[in-house]
Amino acid sequence: MNITLDDIARRAGVSRATASRVINNHPHVNPAVRERVWQAIRETNYQPNLPARSLASRRSQVIGIIIPQSIHTLFADPYFPLLIEGIAHVCNERQFSIMLDLATTTDGDPYRHLGRRGFLEGAIVASAVEDQFLLQWLAQETIPVVSVGRIMSQQAIPYVDVNNRHGARMLVEHLLGQGYRRIATITGPMNIVAGRDRFAGYSDALYAAGLPVMPELVVEGNFSEQSGFSAMQTLLRLVPIPDAVFAASDMMALGALKALRAAGLSVPGDIGLAGFDDIPLAAAMTPALTTVRQPIGELGQTAARLLLDRLVTAPLAPVTQRVMLPTELVIRDSCVRQR
Amino acid sequence: MNITLDDIARRAGVSRATASRVINNHPHVNPAVRERVWQAIRETNYQPNLPARSLASRRSQVIGIIIPQSIHTLFADPYFPLLIEGIAHVCNERQFSIMLDLATTTDGDPYRHLGRRGFLEGAIVASAVEDQFLLQWLAQETIPVVSVGRIMSQQAIPYVDVNNRHGARMLVEHLLGQGYRRIATITGPMNIVAGRDRFAGYSDALYAAGLPVMPELVVEGNFSEQSGFSAMQTLLRLVPIPDAVFAASDMMALGALKALRAAGLSVPGDIGLAGFDDIPLAAAMTPALTTVRQPIGELGQTAARLLLDRLVTAPLAPVTQRVMLPTELVIRDSCVRQR
DNA sequence: CAAAACCGTGAAAGCGCTTTCAGGGTGAAG
DNA sequence: CTTCACCCTGAAAGCGCTTTCACGGTTTTG
Numbered sequence: 001m002n003i004t005l006d007d008i009a010r011r012a013g014v015s016r017a018t019a020s021r022v023i024n025n026h027p028h029v030n031p032a033v034r035e036r037v038w039q040a041i042r043e044t045n046y047q048p049n050l051p052a053r054s055l056a057s058r059r060s061q062v063i064g065i066i067i068p069q070s071i072h073t074l075f076a077d078p079y080f081p082l083l084i085e086g087i088a089h090v091c092n093e094r095q096f097s098i099m100l101d102l103a104t105t106t107d108g109d110p111y112r113h114l115g116r117r118g119f120l121e122g123a124i125v126a127s128a129v130e131d132q133f134l135l136q137w138l139a140q141e142t143i144p145v146v147s148v149g150r151i152m153s154q155q156a157i158p159y160v161d162v163n164n165r166h167g168a169r170m171l172v173e174h175l176l177g178q179g180y181r182r183i184a185t186i187t188g189p190m191n192i193v194a195g196r197d198r199f200a201g202y203s204d205a206l207y208a209a210g211l212p213v214m215p216e217l218v219v220e221g222n223f224s225e226q227s228g229f230s231a232m233q234t235l236l237r238l239v240p241i242p243d244a245v246f247a248a249s250d251m252m253a254l255g256a257l258k259a260l261r262a263a264g265l266s267v268p269g270d271i272g273l274a275g276f277d278d279i280p281l282a283a284a285m286t287p288a289l290t291t292v293r294q295p296i297g298e299l300g301q302t303a304a305r306l307l308l309d310r311l312v313t314a315p316l317a318p319v320t321q322r323v324m325l326p327t328e329l330v331i332r333d334s335c336v337r338q339r
Numbered sequence: 340m341n342i343t344l345d346d347i348a349r350r351a352g353v354s355r356a357t358a359s360r361v362i363n364n365h366p367h368v369n370p371a372v373r374e375r376v377w378q379a380i381r382e383t384n385y386q387p388n389l390p391a392r393s394l395a396s397r398r399s400q401v402i403g404i405i406i407p408q409s410i411h412t413l414f415a416d417p418y419f420p421l422l423i424e425g426i427a428h429v430c431n432e433r434q435f436s437i438m439l440d441l442a443t444t445t446d447g448d449p450y451r452h453l454g455r456r457g458f459l460e461g462a463i464v465a466s467a468v469e470d471q472f473l474l475q476w477l478a479q480e481t482i483p484v485v486s487v488g489r490i491m492s493q494q495a496i497p498y499v500d501v502n503n504r505h506g507a508r509m510l511v512e513h514l515l516g517q518g519y520r521r522i523a524t525i526t527g528p529m530n531i532v533a534g535r536d537r538f539a540g541y542s543d544a545l546y547a548a549g550l551p552v553m554p555e556l557v558v559e560g561n562f563s564e565q566s567g568f569s570a571m572q573t574l575l576r577l578v579p580i581p582d583a584v585f586a587a588s589d590m591m592a593l594g595a596l597k598a599l600r601a602a603g604l605s606v607p608g609d610i611g612l613a614g615f616d617d618i619p620l621a622a623a624m625t626p627a628l629t630t631v632r633q634p635i636g637e638l639g640q641t642a643a644r645l646l647l648d649r650l651v652t653a654p655l656a657p658v659t660q661r662v663m664l665p666t667e668l669v670i671r672d673s674c675v676r677q678r
Numbered sequence: 679c680a681a682a683a684c685c686g687t688g689a690a691a692g693c694g695c696t697t698t699c700a701g702g703g704t705g706a707a708g
Numbered sequence: 709c710t711t712c713a714c715c716c717t718g719a720a721a722g723c724g725c726t727t728t729c730a731c732g733g734t735t736t737t738g
Contacts, residue, residue, distance in 0.1 A: 390693085
């Protein structure tokens with residue numbers, strides 16, 4: 001069978017307790033004994049049994065990444081991989097493991113691990129969407145949680161977010177600086193904070209320039225290419241059409257671009273276009289898309305640090321840490337005012 | 340504290356053994372008793388402790404997805420998310436969980452879970468790269484493993500792969516059909532099977548057409564955009580330059596396209612270009628890229644099924660199942676022979 | 679020099695579950 | 709009416725580890 005701690009203890013001529021102390025780096029062990037134990041471990045290639053350890057210590061060294069159903073259709077976006085990689089980086093450093101909890105539609109309870117006991121020490125909720133089950137769970141949770149992006153209806157949850165509002169404002173101000181005046185926006189879903197904040201940034205910029213927010217220039221999308229396409233078609237029915245469009249995601253900008261092409265309009269010749277996210281595709285498009293870059297990897301790293309720090313120090317303290325990461329304006333070719 | 344199985348048993352007026360039987364759906368329990376236990380569980384909102392269960396049953400219901408260091412720089416590709424989503428789909432159906440094991444550079448042992456006892460019931464190795472540690476581990480492994488993509492040096496590992504060779508051949512034959520004759524290729528890394536197979540398909544097509552494989556028309560890349568860019572620069576130094584280029588990944592095709600643009604050449608006007616993978620970007624590029632589509636989600640699902648079936652039935656049997664999934668030629672605008 | 683503090687160690691009691699074993703009941707078979 | 713098979717249930721023995729507690733020995737303190 002497998003080698004157990006007992007085997008190690010026997011081999012090193014100590015008790016199981018001492019062997020355990022050595023493995024867990026506890027103080028108060030004679031250096032000579034310590035070395036004997038390590039040697040036994042090396043010789044036998046011993047690996048501790050994780051479930052046994054978790055059971056006894058009540059610590060699993062595992063955190064979950066919760067990705068709600070409603071958004072993991074966007075999983076193909078580079079957003080999640082980069083986020084997860086950021087999280088993994090920190091977790092690896094600190095000897096933590098990552099459980100992936102992609103919500104599923106197949107059974108009643110969409111999350112496999114939420115609420116299961118003793119398995120997850122903490123969780124990172126990826127992308128602050130308002131999901132029925134998730135909110136319900138969060139409301140009565142027993143393990144520490146950090147959210148990536150704010151969840152408005154859950155005030156008490158620590159989060160790390162990107163400054164969507166400021167990023168959008170900078171972008172629209174750039175548009176204004178180019179001389180555009182009739183600027184439309186294709187927003188994200190207004191039931192998630194990122195959608196609302198980016199719209200708020202758009203409003204801020206117009207307001208600061210003394211321009212009104214015209215309702216007919218605001219169309220709601222859902223971050224997908226398809227929704228960008230339809231929204232653009234709607235906008236094209238206006239007379240006159242907008243002179244520039246700020247899409248709240250690059251994918252929507254891509255959809256908008258396709259609609260514009262289909263209508264025989266050129267970008268930026270006939271109309272300016274800008275996005276948000278700076279996915280790789282943004283740079284590859286023709287014309288290359290002006291957009292706002294989010295530090296996604298950093299977002300993940302920060303979330304992981306927040307969570308792990310909390311696990312190590314004060315798991316139960318009602319911490320309400322908030323971190324806001326800056327965005328960066330990426331100017332390319334899609335909204336240059338021609339003269 | 341937390342509710343345990345003991346509480347449930349007491350509440351339902353049965354022994355712990357019986358309560359356990361109910362939860363695990365064992366036969367030979369009186370229906371009335373069964374209902375009493377379920378009711379107690381409902382009333383208390385009991386959730387079993389996973390580590391305890393794993394320890395006692397020696398089954399964790401967790402599988403690992405192993406992503407080697409050398410490739411998770413490519414993690415931003417849509418490849419991994421889609422693959423993982425496919426795996427997750429099957430795992431959710433069968434009540435299994437997913438541990439993500441992104442190899443790390445921070446410490447000596449790059450994988451956190453490989454070899455840890457009692458935690459992983461099985462593992463899926465994503466993308467069959469030849470990684471030192473991984474191979475060493477695979478060679479002496481105790482849990483079932485399924486590989487996505489063949490690992491040439493490990494013959495005994497079941498795998499599911501895409502028919503890279505055939506896909507590449509079909510694509511190059513399409514190029515030949517368009518009238519291209521001086522077709523170059525930017526290959527993937529030749530130390531991984533996908534790289535070699537796609538090159539083999541390229542050779543097959545040329546061979547079948549009675550054309551030689553010219554060494555100067557073959558440049559090795561590593562699937563990244565950057566490597567495609569450099570490789571194309573190399574190819575552009577040839578006289579005459581190739582009349583078409585088959586890049587073994589869409590990202591490399593994108594890099595190549597940029598190099599061509601920088602050189603003032605138009606695609607497909609001056610030179611044809613094709614890729615492999617059919618990532619979303621391929622359709623969004625200008626010109627839209629002709630490429631080969633892999634059924635990535637299906638790849639993940641199949642791998643998961645293979646593994647889970649094996650876990651349930653014969654964990655130790657030296658199964659050597661192989662599944663080969665077909666690819667699909669996606670013809671767009673980047674390699675149309677002008678007359 | 680007595681008292682107190684500290685160090686290194688082992689025994690033993692769990693952590694919360696599964697599973698084997700045995701036994702009592704019931705109905706069918708002989 | 710006995711025997712056997714079968715169903716249902718509980719007692720108890722772990723699964724492999726951590727951690728508390730106690731104890732003897734050594735050092736420090738007043």
